[in-house]
Amino acid sequence: MSDLLGVAVLGAGHMGADHVRRLDRVVNGARVAAVADPDAARAREAVAGIEGASVHTETEAALDAPGVAAVLIASPGPAHEEALLAAFARELPVLCEKPMVPDAAGALRVVEAEARLGRRLAQIGFMRRYDAEYRGLKTLLDDGRLGRPLMLHCVHRNVSSPPDFTSAMLIDSSVSHEIDAARWLLGQELTAVSVLRPRPSGGAPAGLLDPQFVVFESEGGALVDVEVFVNCGFGYQVRCEAVCERGSARIGDERGPLVTTAGTAGSEVPQDYLVRFADAYDREVQAWVDATRRGRVTGPSAYDGYAASAVAEAGVTALETGRRVSVDLAPRPDPYPPAGR
Ligand SMILES: NC(=O)c1ccc[n+]([C@@H]2O[C@H](COP(=O)([O-])OP(=O)(O)OC[C@H]3O[C@@H](n4cnc5c(N)ncnc54)[C@H](O)[C@@H]3O)[C@@H](O)[C@H]2O)c1
Numbered sequence: 001m002s003d004l005l006g007v008a009v010l011g012a013g014h015m016g017a018d019h020v021r022r023l024d025r026v027v028n029g030a031r032v033a034a035v036a037d038p039d040a041a042r043a044r045e046a047v048a049g050i051e052g053a054s055v056h057t058e059t060e061a062a063l064d065a066p067g068v069a070a071v072l073i074a075s076p077g078p079a080h081e082e083a084l085l086a087a088f089a090r091e092l093p094v095l096c097e098k099p100m101v102p103d104a105a106g107a108l109r110v111v112e113a114e115a116r117l118g119r120r121l122a123q124i125g126f127m128r129r130y131d132a133e134y135r136g137l138k139t140l141l142d143d144g145r146l147g148r149p150l151m152l153h154c155v156h157r158n159v160s161s162p163p164d165f166t167s168a169m170l171i172d173s174s175v176s177h178e179i180d181a182a183r184w185l186l187g188q189e190l191t192a193v194s195v196l197r198p199r200p201s202g203g204a205p206a207g208l209l210d211p212q213f214v215v216f217e218s219e220g221g222a223l224v225d226v227e228v229f230v231n232c233g234f235g236y237q238v239r240c241e242a243v244c245e246r247g248s249a250r251i252g253d254e255r256g257p258l259v260t261t262a263g264t265a266g267s268e269v270p271q272d273y274l275v276r277f278a279d280a281y282d283r284e285v286q287a288w289v290d291a292t293r294r295g296r297v298t299g300p301s302a303y304d305g306y307a308a309s310a311v312a313e314a315g316v317t318a319l320e321t322g323r324r325v326s327v328d329l330a331p332r333p334d335p336y337p338p339a340g341r
């Protein structure tokens with residue numbers, strides 16, 4: 001047991017409980033050493049049957065628990081900054097769910113704190129980079145066969161949003177995935193954003209601006225549009241079509257068998273991210289555990305997390321003002337690779 005990477009999981013809600021299960025049953029080389037959630041019953045439920053996992057209501061107690069050598073943060077976004085800084089203070093490697101820190105100033109403080117350590121400790125949970133279809137698209141765009149990408153058309157639909165979801169969160173929580181994916185696929189920073197607001201769906205909670213149509217401009221002159229619709233009611237759909245100079249490539253069409261029966265033909269549509277991205281989460285957490293055990297940090301960096309928050313913050317301003325808003329990114333410190341790596 002001592003050879004296994006002991007992980008403290010912070011937050012035992014939808015994502016945290018699923019990561020606890022994954023660390024315990026799916027991923028090789030790790031074990032759940034501690035779980036913290038202010039809701040102790042939820043933490044206890046998540047670790048039920050897992051030998052040697054302690055339960056806490058405070059972050060610090062979980063980080064200092066016996067056997068903890070790494071941290072997986074799955075608490076709500078606004079709690080991430082404090083947790084990341086507490087992990088850095090103990091030089092513990094971290095996998096932090098997106099958004100790294102929802103506000104750009106807080107995200108930059110995290111980058112600066114990590115840069116002061118002189119080495120990376122954090123991987124950010126942008127799991128699209130571990131999804132087989134996204135990886136295939138990235139390979140296709142990088143090998144240049146289709147020519148330069150001119151546009152990305154993206155769709156991001158959820159069946160329904162959690163009760164406390166705000167209009168800003170369509171951008172800084174949901175579209176944060178497309179922001180990271182676009183920077184990674186294009187290998188370019190996003191420099192400006194505009195948001196159009198169709199009439200809200202009758203299926204969305206009163207006052208929520210849902211759906212939204214978000215358009216990003218990249219430093220190389222590409223355009224990225226994202227339809228985000230978090231109360232579509234009919235399925236979890238994430239698509240991306242790259243339109244390039246000599247061809248186009250699309251991912252995210254429904255998978256599984258096409259069933260024809262009784263005069264209809266169709267396939268199942270996943271109902272949430274835990275189904276659609278199950279393999280990606282598994283690969284993401286396995287890659288984190290493998291790298292951490294080798295003393296390395298790979299995957300999306302804290303600077304990627306910061307860039308996503310800065311672009312999203314500009315997006316929220318664009319949503320609120322109706323204006324096109326430029327993105328002003330702080331310079332990328334030394335330990336961080338450029339967009340697209
Ligand atoms: N990568 C993805 O596709 C994906 C999917 C869903 C959620 N997420 C992210 O995962 C995180 C958690 O989302 P969720 O859907 O599991 O939320 P959730 O509301 O289901 O669970 C959050 C849990 O954190 C607990 N909590 C609150 N403050 C805390 C703190 N300071 N320390 C520890 N725990 C705390 C809450 O009691 C709750 O149990 C968010 O950052 C969210 O954006 C990512």
Ligand SMILES: O[C@H]1[C@H](O)[C@@H](O)[C@H](O)[C@@H](O)[C@H]1O
Nearest residue numbers: 098157158173174177230273
């Ligand atoms: O926090 C979740 C998560 O990031 C999902 O992957 C996304 O589809 C949802 O829109 C968001 O609310």
